Every structure is written in structure tokens, then in C-alpha cells.
Amino acid sequence: MTFDLASTLAKHAGRNAELHAAHINPRFATVLRTIGYDNVYTRAQGAHLWDDRGHKYLDFLGGYAVCNFGRNHPTIKKALADYLALDLPTMVQFEAPLLSGLLAEELKRRVGRGLDYVFFTNSGTEGVEAAIKFAKCATGRPALLHAPKAFHGLSSGSVSINGCESFREGFAPFLPECRMVAFDDLAALERELARGDVAAFVIEPIQGKGVNIHSPGYLAAAARLCHKYGALFVADEVQTGLGRTGSFLAIDQEGDVEPDMVILSKALSGGYVPVGAVLVRAEVWKKVFTTLDRAIVHSSTFHQGAMAMTAGLASLAAYDEARAADNAAKMGAMIKAGVDAMKPRFEMIKEVRQRGLMIGIEFGAPKSLMLRAAWTATHAMDKNLFAQAVVIPLMEDHRIICQVAGHNQDVVKLIPPLVIDESDVQWFLRAFEDVMTQLHRASSPVSLLARLGRNAMFGGKKEASAP
Ligand SMILES: Cc1ncc(COP(=O)(O)O)c(C=O)c1O
Incomplete structure (x- = not known):
């Protein structure tokens, strides 16, 4: 069977709703129709x-x-067309791919803040999963703090720190010791941290659900509090990153915030190839990837695919151009x-x-x-x-x-x-x-x-x- 994309699309034009209702998600097909x-x-x-x-x-x-x-x-589109034309090897796995090295170097240059290593993922939720695992492993502690209405993805780990009941209903049990702290409330955060079992506070600098913005100084103070009590501060910039809020990261407008991890995804894809990145402080990273036999203790098959890395590099170029x-x-x-x-x-x-x-x-x-x-x-x-x-x-x-x-x-x-x-x-x-x-x-x-x-x-x- 040969496959030609343009003629396939032409042959089946207009079958969208019918195919989705029959094979993918009839409920969503109905929602789309109802809301026009x-x-x-x-x-x-x-x-x-x-x-x-x-x-x-x-x-x-x-x-x-x-x-x-x-x-x-055009820049991202050309880079991806070039990638396909070059017949590059990808996912060789036992190699150190050049493109992921270059993208890591470029992300570190832009993010700074003493974050030393970059772990690539295929989505935002996978970035959050990685950060959860790294935080637990590095601190040896079980608990995770999150905000009400927080959204960090819908995998089992990330939904455990989701602050909306509508996303959680039906999916219990969640990761143990995931606790909600009141939004924008440093005293409430300190009370939770003082229990001494917190691995990390995972937070969106601006909440996606509701576009809730913290008071000036809250994020920097929250990071300091985390460090005072031996917990990590994880900035989930999956949605706010890459210029969304008027600076490369949202925390760039929040003074002296010292995150232990920053999670990026979404726009790094250029709208083409799913990709995510977790920038990690060296002390944290070293406690996870401790020995040679743990060199790939957290990984995934697609995690630094060449096409995704190309999309990431080209997206950063597009960020500058635009x-x-x-x-x-x-x-x-x-x-x-x-x-x-x-x-x-x-x-x-x-x-x-x-x-x-x-x-x-x-x-x-x-x-x-x-x-x-x-x-x-x-x-x-x-x-x-x-x-x-x-x-x-x-x-x-x-x-x-x-x-x-x-x-x-x-x-x-x-x-x-x-x-x-x-x-x-x-x-x-x-x-x-x-x-x-x-x-x-x-x-x-x-x-x-x-x-x-x-x-x-x-x-x-x-x-x-x-x-
Ligand atoms: C702040 C934040 N974190 C994580 C995620 C999950 O990302 P993904 O949908 O790529 O898994 C999202 C998705 O909207 C998000 O907004």
C-alpha cells in the first residue's frame, strides 16, 4: 500500500466529526458540535x-x-524540512546526539539560574513526572506540595498534584503525601514545609486554570522557604515559558527566584513535534544519576529524538526573530x-x-x-x-x-x-x-x-x- 498525504486528505475531506465520533472520542465530538x-x-x-x-x-x-x-x-518549517532531507540518524540510543547537546546548551544559556543539566521529555506531563521522581530521589522525602487549581498534566503522577477535583474524580488512589497549600500564602507554605517531609513544591508561576497571578515577591520567598526546610522548588513553566508572559520565563519578572528545576514544553515544539525539557540543578541531578549503572535510571525511548530537538532549536530561533x-x-x-x-x-x-x-x-x-x-x-x-x-x-x-x-x-x-x-x-x-x-x-x-x-x-x- 502506498501512502500519499495530500490525496488521502482530499479523498476523506469532511469526514472529521464522523471518524472521531466512531473511533476516537464521541463525547468530545458532541461537545464540539454543541459549542459550535x-x-x-x-x-x-x-x-x-x-x-x-x-x-x-x-x-x-x-x-x-x-x-x-x-x-x-517559516524558520521552524524549513528546519524540519531540512531535517527530513538530511536522512539523519535518530534514536540510536547508545550515542550522544549532537542536536540534544546543542539544545541543552542553548536552553541553559537562556534560563541561567545555575541549572546545570537538561533532561528531555516528550510532553509537559512527562517533565512533571521527571521532576517528581528527581525530587523524591534527591531529598529522600515522600511529600509534594501544590496549589489549589494547579494543573501540571494528567498522568498518574502529575494528576496527583492537580488542584481541580474535576480532573481527579475516578482516578484515585493518587501518589501518597500530595498536599495542597493555599494560593499565594507563605505562612501556609511554611507550615507544610515545617513538617520536614516535603520533597518539592511544584508550582506554575502563573496558573493556567484561571490565570491566577501571585503577589509580587511570593515566588522568590516561596523558593527561599523551600530551601530553608530542605525541600526543592520546581517552576512548572510548561505554559508560561518561551515568551508567553513577556519574558523568556515567567519567573524572570519575579525577582530573585532560585528554582531547583524548571520544566518547559509546549512552545518548544514550534507547534510541530512534541518535546519537553527539565532543567535541573547539579546537586539534584547527581543524587539521581549516582553511578554508571544508574546513568539512564530515568529515561524514555523518544526523549531526545532528532526531529524534536530540531523543532526546539528552530523554535528558539523563531522566538528571537519574532x-x-x-x-x-x-x-x-x-x-x-x-x-x-x-x-x-x-x-x-x-x-x-x-x-x-x-x-x-x-x-x-x-x-x-x-x-x-x-x-x-x-x-x-x-x-x-x-x-x-x-x-x-x-x-x-x-x-x-x-x-x-x-x-x-x-x-x-x-x-x-x-x-x-x-x-x-x-x-x-x-x-x-x-x-x-x-x-x-x-x-x-x-x-x-x-x-x-x-x-x-x-x-x-x-x-x-x-x-
Ligand atoms: C503548567 C502545565 N504543566 C503541565 C502541563 C501538561 O503538559 P502536557 O499536556 O504536554 O502533558 C500543562 C498542560 O497544559 C500545563 O499547562
Whole structure:
């Protein structure tokens, strides 16, 4: 059997939903249809996607923050095409591959902070798994601390330090001694650390679920507290890394934070090849890989594949070319200013939390009586519904892809590629204003229900007004 990609795609065009419903995840196929996300995308460039009808979409989800430099970035695309053309050996296993050495050197140069060795992985959750194992092995202690609403992945180890019950339900028992410490609370952290059994505090510098930002100084002080009590401080920068928050790492804006490990993934892939990296302090590393017969005591088959390493090196080049962190800071501030300016007109906008292009827009109960009734009715139906009531029309009426920020939260999250420009920002702000105008009508729950019902029955297709 020969395989030709272009003709295979052409032959089966449009079968997406049918194949997924039959073979992969019928529940997700139904969700997509109900929220009007059942589009068939056929092309992507930068921060935009096009569907099979030629409509253009604005991607404010960025593939869950893997596409920091935009989809199909020319530098990354060329590097991967070159990689294939060169017929290089990969996964020889008993060799020291040049590309992983170069990527490790480059990551260390950019991250600094005395982190000496780089362990490569195939995903964020595998990075977290590695960090958990390294922390236990290096300290000889069993306990792990994490924050409420923390998200570090969904493998058995990382879900054990997940702070959302919705992700944990049904998957017990978890790793023992995983304890939650109150968000942004140094006294609570110190109480837990003082028990003397903590291997590591694993923390997202900015939480992905809800876009919750710590008070200035918290992360640096938390790292110092960990060290005072012999525990490790692990910065999970899987989502916040590579320019997302306006600097290479989010902790770069947090003063003198001294992590023992930093976990990267997502954007290092260039949006193409899964890859992750754990940067580890030498003292920790040496306690894990102690002897020659433990030289590969933690490893995995694909962990430094040449194509992934190529994607990583090219992504770092794209980061520089796009001046990604600077653009994230500039565009993010523009979005925040635009939404903040709408607050006096739309009482349900409570707060905009923003660092670079990691943005959470939180909504809150309105004061006026009619709107309050609509708010209460929406929440009585489902605690996730209000944020969906923003996300759904952003897609259906304005062709903007984004997401709710987590379960049971009235927060919409924006994590676009870092290469968006002012016209993309204006596209979003115009759309958001229109959606707010609709939602600040007392009849909004009724129209939302009508929309969901129509989508469930007929799919979410409708002519939108977007460019
Ligand atoms: C902070 C953080 N850590 C870990 C992960 C897990 O990464 P992956 O989905 O690549 O396993 C995620 C994924 O969203 C994340 O946001």
C-alpha cells in the first residue's frame, strides 16, 4: 500500500466529526458540535486558521499555548524540512546526539539560574513526572506540595498534584503525601514545609486554570522557604515559558527566584513535534544519576529524538526573530487596556488578569436587578455556562477561537500566538464588545439555551460577521 498525504486528505475531506465520533472520542465530538466548534480547518498561518469553506479564524487559543511563534513559522518549517532531507540518524540510543547537546546548551544559556543539566521529555506531563521522581530521589522525602487549581498534566503522577477535583474524580488512589497549600500564602507554605517531609513544591508561576497571578515577591520567598526546610522548588513553566508572559520565563519578572528545576514544553515544539525539557540543578541531578549503572535510571525511548530537538532549536530561533516576548508584552497590554476601557459599560466584567499574552477575563455578578436574575439563572443551569456564553458567540459570530479558563469559573482565557498584531487585537476587542452587549441584555440565558439547542441538533454552522 502506498501512502500519499495530500490525496488521502482530499479523498476523506469532511469526514472529521464522523471518524472521531466512531473511533476516537464521541463525547468530545458532541461537545464540539454543541459549542459550535465543529469547524473543519484546512490551513493555518501565524495566528490564523482557515476552514474548508475559506473562512478565516483568529486563534486566541494557540493550540493550548504550543504555537507561541504562530503556526507554520517559516524558520521552524524549513528546519524540519531540512531535517527530513538530511536522512539523519535518530534514536540510536547508545550515542550522544549532537542536536540534544546543542539544545541543552542553548536552553541553559537562556534560563541561567545555575541549572546545570537538561533532561528531555516528550510532553509537559512527562517533565512533571521527571521532576517528581528527581525530587523524591534527591531529598529522600515522600511529600509534594501544590496549589489549589494547579494543573501540571494528567498522568498518574502529575494528576496527583492537580488542584481541580474535576480532573481527579475516578482516578484515585493518587501518589501518597500530595498536599495542597493555599494560593499565594507563605505562612501556609511554611507550615507544610515545617513538617520536614516535603520533597518539592511544584508550582506554575502563573496558573493556567484561571490565570491566577501571585503577589509580587511570593515566588522568590516561596523558593527561599523551600530551601530553608530542605525541600526543592520546581517552576512548572510548561505554559508560561518561551515568551508567553513577556519574558523568556515567567519567573524572570519575579525577582530573585532560585528554582531547583524548571520544566518547559509546549512552545518548544514550534507547534510541530512534541518535546519537553527539565532543567535541573547539579546537586539534584547527581543524587539521581549516582553511578554508571544508574546513568539512564530515568529515561524514555523518544526523549531526545532528532526531529524534536530540531523543532526546539528552530523554535528558539523563531522566538528571537519574532521578538516574541516583547510583542507579547505590547499586545497583551493593549488587550487589557481595551477590555478595561469597556468595564464602565459592562458591569459583568469583573477583572482582567494579564501578563504578556496570558490573559484571564473574569466576570462577576451584576448589580442591576434584571441582569442579576439572568446571571443567577445561567449559574443555576450550570456553573461553567457563563464563560461558555462568552466563548460560544466569540466563535459563532466572530470566528475567534478561545477557551473557558477552567471548571466552575467565570473566566475566559486568551493565550494567542505571540505574533499577533494590532489588527488581531482590534478584531478581538470589537468581537468582545459585541458579545458583552448581547450578554448585558436580560434575555441572554434564553438566547444561549436556544443557541446550544440549535447546535446540538443541527451543528453550530452559521455565517459570522468576522473578516
Ligand atoms: C503548567 C502545565 N504543566 C503541565 C502541563 C501538561 O503538559 P502536557 O499536556 O504536554 O502533558 C500543562 C498542560 O497544559 C500545563 O499547562
